[in-house]
Amino acid sequence: MIPSAVTEVAFVERRQRDWTDLEKLAWRGTREGLRRLAPDDIVRISPLYRNLCSDLARAQAARYSAPLVEYLQGLTAISHTLLYGPFARAKRARVSLASWLYAFPRTVRARKWPMLLAAALFFVPFACGVAAAIHEPAFAFRIVPEAMLRPLTEAYAKGFAEGRASGDDALMAGFYVNNNVGIALRCFALGIFGGIGSAFYLVHNGLSIGAVLGYVASQGAGGNILTFIVGHGSLELGAIVIAGGAGLMLGWSIVSPGERTRLASLQLAARDAVVLVCGAAVMLLMAAGIEAFWSGSAIPSVVKRALGVTLFVLVWGYLLLGGRGAPARGAAR
Amino acid sequence: MATPAVQVVLDTDVAIETPEHIVFRHRVAGPARRMFAHFIDLVLCYGALLVVASLIVLAALGGGALASSMETTLKLGVGLLLLLLFAAQWVYFVAWEAVKGTTPGKMALGLRVVTTEGRPVGFVEAALRNLLRAADALPVGYVVGVVAMAVSGRFQRLGDLVAGTLVVIPERMRVAGSVVLWPPAKADEWRDVPDTVQLDADERAAIELFLRRRATLGQAREHELARMIAGPLLARHRMDPRRLDANPSRALALLFDRAQNAGRYEGPPSSRGEAA
Numbered sequence: 256m257i258p259s260a261v262t263e264v265a266f267v268e269r270r271q272r273d274w275t276d277l278e279k280l281a282w283r284g285t286r287e288g289l290r291r292l293a294p295d296d297i298v299r300i301s302p303l304y305r306n307l308c309s310d311l312a313r314a315q316a317a318r319y320s321a322p323l324v325e326y327l328q329g330l331t332a333i334s335h336t337l338l339y340g341p342f343a344r345a346k347r348a349r350v351s352l353a354s355w356l357y358a359f360p361r362t363v364r365a366r367k368w369p370m371l372l373a374a375a376l377f378f379v380p381f382a383c384g385v386a387a388a389i390h391e392p393a394f395a396f397r398i399v400p401e402a403m404l405r406p407l408t409e410a411y412a413k414g415f416a417e418g419r420a421s422g423d424d425a426l427m428a429g430f431y432v433n434n435n436v437g438i439a440l441r442c443f444a445l446g447i448f449g450g451i452g453s454a455f456y457l458v459h460n461g462l463s464i465g466a467v468l469g470y471v472a473s474q475g476a477g478g479n480i481l482t483f484i485v486g487h488g489s490l491e492l493g494a495i496v497i498a499g500g501a502g503l504m505l506g507w508s509i510v511s512p513g514e515r516t517r518l519a520s521l522q523l524a525a526r527d528a529v530v531l532v533c534g535a536a537v538m539l540l541m542a543a544g545i546e547a548f549w550s551g552s553a554i555p556s557v558v559k560r561a562l563g564v565t566l567f568v569l570v571w572g573y574l575l576l577g578g579r580g581a582p583a584r585g586a587a588r
Numbered sequence: 589m590a591t592p593a594v595q596v597v598l599d600t601d602v603a604i605e606t607p608e609h610i611v612f613r614h615r616v617a618g619p620a621r622r623m624f625a626h627f628i629d630l631v632l633c634y635g636a637l638l639v640v641a642s643l644i645v646l647a648a649l650g651g652g653a654l655a656s657s658m659e660t661t662l663k664l665g666v667g668l669l670l671l672l673l674f675a676a677q678w679v680y681f682v683a684w685e686a687v688k689g690t691t692p693g694k695m696a697l698g699l700r701v702v703t704t705e706g707r708p709v710g711f712v713e714a715a716l717r718n719l720l721r722a723a724d725a726l727p728v729g730y731v732v733g734v735v736a737m738a739v740s741g742r743f744q745r746l747g748d749l750v751a752g753t754l755v756v757i758p759e760r761m762r763v764a765g766s767v768v769l770w771p772p773a774k775a776d777e778w779r780d781v782p783d784t785v786q787l788d789a790d791e792r793a794a795i796e797l798f799l800r801r802r803a804t805l806g807q808a809r810e811h812e813l814a815r816m817i818a819g820p821l822l823a824r825h826r827m828d829p830r831r832l833d834a835n836p837s838r839a840l841a842l843l844f845d846r847a848q849n850a851g852r853y854e855g856p857p858s859s860r861g862e863a864a
Contacts, residue, residue: 433673
C-alpha cells in the first residue's frame, strides 16, 4: 500500500488526455511511418512516451486495476516499437551501401575456413565428375538424365555463331535468376541443420556440373562449353561456394558454440552469414545477366574468353583485397 | 492460501525491458494465426503471378498474328514470370518486413515482427528470418518451423531464433473505467470494515474481475459466486458474518474499495467521506 498515491479514478482522470494523444500519434506513426507525422507531433511523441513510462511504473507500483495496467503496457509497447525503430536511424541508409561493399570481402576473408571447406566440398566432386565423365561418358547419365544431356551437347557442338533466338535471352535470364539464386539461398538456409544441408547441396552441385562438363567435353565440344562457362563461371561458382560456406558456418556455430550458448553463437554467426549470402546473391544476379545475354551470344570466343579471365581476376582481386584499409566495420555500422 | 514463491505465468506473453527501465509485455502470435497470415500472403503473391501470366497469354495471342512474334512474346513473358516467382519466394517477405515490419497477410491479422528487444526489425533481421524460411518449411508444410515454435517457448521458428525476432500481436485497447463503489456507501456500511484491508494480488484480481462482470450475472448467481470468496475474507478481517447471507457481493465491493482507495487522496466520494 502506498499511502501517498492518488486513487485510480483520479489518476486516470488526470492523465488520460496525454494517453489518448499518444495513442493517436503512435498508431498513425505505425501505420504511415514516423516521417509522415507533422513536425510538432514528432516533437511531442518523445515526452509523451517518457511520461507514459512513468505512468506505467506508477500504476504497477500502486497496484491499480489490471485493465488499466494492461492498457498502459500495450500503449508503451507500440510507442516503444515506433520510437526505437528504423525511422529513428533513417540516415544510415546512405552509409550502408559502401559499408556492405567493404563488409562482403572482409567477411569472406574473416571466415576463410568455412569458405575453404565449402570450396573443397564443391570442387573435389566437381573434379571427380569431370574426370569420371571424360573417362566413361555413361557415368554422366547416372547424375543428369540422358534426355537432358544429349540436346545440350548438340547445342554446344553447334557453337554460338547463330546466337540465340530472340526472346531466349530473357527467358534464360529469368530461369537463371530463379534457379541459381534460389539454389544458393536454399544451400545457405539448410546449413542450419549442422551444416549437412549445405554440404549436400555443394557436393551435389559440384558433381552434376562436373559431370555435364566432362560429358560435353568427351563428345568433342569441350572448347565450346568452356567458352560458354568462362564468362559467368567465376561469379557463379564463387557465389555458390560462398553461400554454401555461410551455411556451413551457421551449422558449425551450433555444433561448436565455444563459450557462448548455442543460440547466442548461432545469432552471432548469422550476422556475418547474412552479409555473405547477400553478397553471393548479388554475384549470382550478375552471373545470371552475363550467362543469359553474353555467354550464349554470337560474340567471338576470343573476346568471351578474354572477358572471362578479366572477370576472374576482378572477382579474386575484390575478394582478396576489397575493403582492406577501409574504416573498421564497427565504425561504418 | 499457499502461493509459490516465484509465480510463473503460463501465458503467451513476452516481457521486454525498455531503456527507460519499464517492463512491458508483448502478446506473441501462435502458429495458427501465423499460418493464416502466411496463407493470405501466398494468395496475394501467386494471385499476382496468375494475373501477370494471363496478361502475357493475352498479349501473345493479340500481337501474335506472326508465329515468330508470338513465340518471342511468350518467351519474354515466361522470363518475366520466372523473375516474379523468384521475387515471390525470396524478396516479397524481406522487402515488406524490412520496410514496414509486417506483410500484408500479417497486417490483415494484426501481426507485427519485432526483435526480441521489442524494436522494429531492420533489413538484416528481415533477410535472415525469411532466408531461413526454406529450412522451416521442411519437410512439408512448415513442420520444422512448428516444432521449433513449440520448443522455443516464444513461438519462434528457426528463422526467428537465428534473427532474434518475434511475431507479436500489438493490441489496441481502450482505457477501462475504474471499479467504482456504486451506490456510494452509507456511513453505517463501513462500521465493521477495518481501516486497512490487505488483499494479495490474486485476491485483488479475482474480486476486480468479479465486480466488473457482476452486472452481466443474474442476482442469484452473483451472490452465489461472491459467497465463495467472501466467507474467508470476512473472517480474516473480522467482519460481521451476517453480511454473507444479506449481500456478499456488496461486502466484496466494500472490501475492494477500502483496499484500493483507503488512505489515497482525491478519492471517490465514498472513501473521502470516510477519511474525513
